[in-house]
Amino acid sequence: MHRIKVRVVEDVLDANNTIARANRQDFDRAGVRVVNLMSAPGAGKTALLERALADTGDVRVGVLEGDVEGSLDADRLTSLHIPVVQLNTANGFGGECHLDANMVRSSLAAIPLEEIDLLVIENVGNLVCPAEFRVGEDARAMVCSVAEGDDKPLKYPLMFRACELAVINKIDLLDHVDADLDKLLANLQTVHPGIEHLLTSARTGEGVDGFRDWLVSRVRSPATA
Amino acid sequence: MHRIKVRVVEDVLDANNTIARANRQDFDRAGVRVVNLMSAPGAGKTALLERALADTGDVRVGVLEGDVEGSLDADRLTSLHIPVVQLNTANGFGGECHLDANMVRSSLAAIPLEEIDLLVIENVGNLVCPAEFRVGEDARAMVCSVAEGDDKPLKYPLMFRACELAVINKIDLLDHVDADLDKLLANLQTVHPGIEHLLTSARTGEGVDGFRDWLVSRVRSPATA
Numbered sequence: 245m246h247r248i249k250v251r252v253v254e255d256v257l258d259a260n261n262t263i264a265r266a267n268r269q270d271f272d273r274a275g276v277r278v279v280n281l282m283s284a285p286g287a288g289k290t291a292l293l294e295r296a297l298a299d300t301g302d303v304r305v306g307v308l309e310g311d312v313e314g315s316l317d318a319d320r321l322t323s324l325h326i327p328v329v330q331l332n333t334a335n336g337f338g339g340e341c342h343l344d345a346n347m348v349r350s351s352l353a354a355i356p357l358e359e360i361d362l363l364v365i366e367n368v369g370n371l372v373c374p375a376e377f378r379v380g381e382d383a384r385a386m387v388c389s390v391a392e393g394d395d396k397p398l399k400y401p402l403m404f405r406a407c408e409l410a411v412i413n414k415i416d417l418l419d420h421v422d423a424d425l426d427k428l429l430a431n432l433q434t435v436h437p438g439i440e441h442l443l444t445s446a447r448t449g450e451g452v453d454g455f456r457d458w459l460v461s462r463v464r465s466p467a468t469a
Numbered sequence: 470m471h472r473i474k475v476r477v478v479e480d481v482l483d484a485n486n487t488i489a490r491a492n493r494q495d496f497d498r499a500g501v502r503v504v505n506l507m508s509a510p511g512a513g514k515t516a517l518l519e520r521a522l523a524d525t526g527d528v529r530v531g532v533l534e535g536d537v538e539g540s541l542d543a544d545r546l547t548s549l550h551i552p553v554v555q556l557n558t559a560n561g562f563g564g565e566c567h568l569d570a571n572m573v574r575s576s577l578a579a580i581p582l583e584e585i586d587l588l589v590i591e592n593v594g595n596l597v598c599p600a601e602f603r604v605g606e607d608a609r610a611m612v613c614s615v616a617e618g619d620d621k622p623l624k625y626p627l628m629f630r631a632c633e634l635a636v637i638n639k640i641d642l643l644d645h646v647d648a649d650l651d652k653l654l655a656n657l658q659t660v661h662p663g664i665e666h667l668l669t670s671a672r673t674g675e676g677v678d679g680f681r682d683w684l685v686s687r688v689r690s691p692a693t694a
Contacts, residue, residue, distance in 0.1 A: 253563050284510040285596045286617025312597060316620050338478050341566060341597035370595055371510045372537060372566035391616035392511025395541050420645050
């Protein structure tokens with residue numbers, strides 16, 4: 245039974261990758277770079293984007309907001325006056341715990357690709373499944389809050405391995421939680437040696453410039469992944 | 470395509486419920502009450518259990534630890550000198566983001582049911598899928614850290630609706646985060662009117678007695694769900 249299950253999962257991922265490549269071709273044709281941004285619930289993805297996307301200079305950014313339901317995060321981003329498209333997995337996608345390439349494909353018509361240079365896809369808050377599904381992105385980044393503890397890379401290694409960048413957020417809480425930053429960074433390097441990381445606090449603004457620079461530099465780097 | 474997907478999901482959940490009922494019969498036969506404990510990654514389930522299960526009087530407790538991989542949480546609980554069984558979804562279950570009834574069933578032989586009165590099943594850290602899969606439990610509880618923000622009930626309503634108890638944890642951080650406790654509790658009541666809640670800090674110990682009392686009282690209450 246487990247063998248059959250593994251085969252079904254492999255078929256699903258194969259089909260997903262085919263659609264992801266089609267998304268990628270559409271993004272490339274439009275000259276849009278795409279970042280898939282992932283994290284556990286409440287790690288601070290939206291708060292970071294609120295700060296980081298407030299001034300991206302001449303780089304035009306759009307956001308695709310993935311949530312199971314509702315549009316709370318998209319609403320928070322409206323003050324930025326950038327294109328924001330809401331994608332709910334509860335609408336026709338069974339309330340899935342992650343975005344997949346087909347869901348992103350179904351949203352493409354709503355995203356004004358000709359008006360942006362960079363699309364940030366804010367995935368559903370989940371440290372497991374989003375890491376398994378490519379959606380046509382150029383790069384993957386994840387946010388980990390120090391309030392979640394220093395052991396998360398060891399417990400959810402696939403997510404930390406899948407990403408080019410780990411943003412360690414809520415560092416303003418370091419004096420008030422038991423998580424040890426050195427241990428967190430060591431665990432990160434254990435599961436993904438060489439991974440780039442940034443230290444940020446979306447609350448105080450510390451380190452957000454670095455995240456903005458990383459996002460904006462996607463547009464200037466050659467296509468990867 | 471979406472219709473087919475919804476049908477497949479329904480079939481999976483039907484099959485799961487059948488196995489969950491079989492688990493429940495085995496638990497009932499052994500006189501063991503079962504709590505399914507869920508949360509986002511890093512909300513503090515294990516830290517709460519470390520404190521709450523240190524002294525449960527004459528109620529004998531065991532823990533089934535669900536993780537994608539590794540045994541970090543189970544290792545933390547060994548000092549309690551109670552039966553702790555590790556279940557990894559990466560071993561033959563495709564690295565699933567939740568426990569299901571079949572996984573729990575496969576662990577039954579390892580759990581000394583005759584030696585315990587209460588089994589706490591610590592689910593995989595995830596606010597979406599664990600809520601969909603019954604595993605044979607009598608009651609469901611979830612932990613929500615105030616560091617995750619006050620909007621989580623609105624963003625992950627199924628989880629908050631599925632549980633009889635919401636434990637609002639890390640209240641020692643309330644002075645250091647933007648989350649508004651009143652708003653969090655109001656959002657909780659919006660998605661699940663009448664749901665019981667507790668305020669706790671696994672770090673300071675505040676409120677943990679209430680969580681212990683709630684767990685222990687499962688053994689004295691008539692079977693539900």
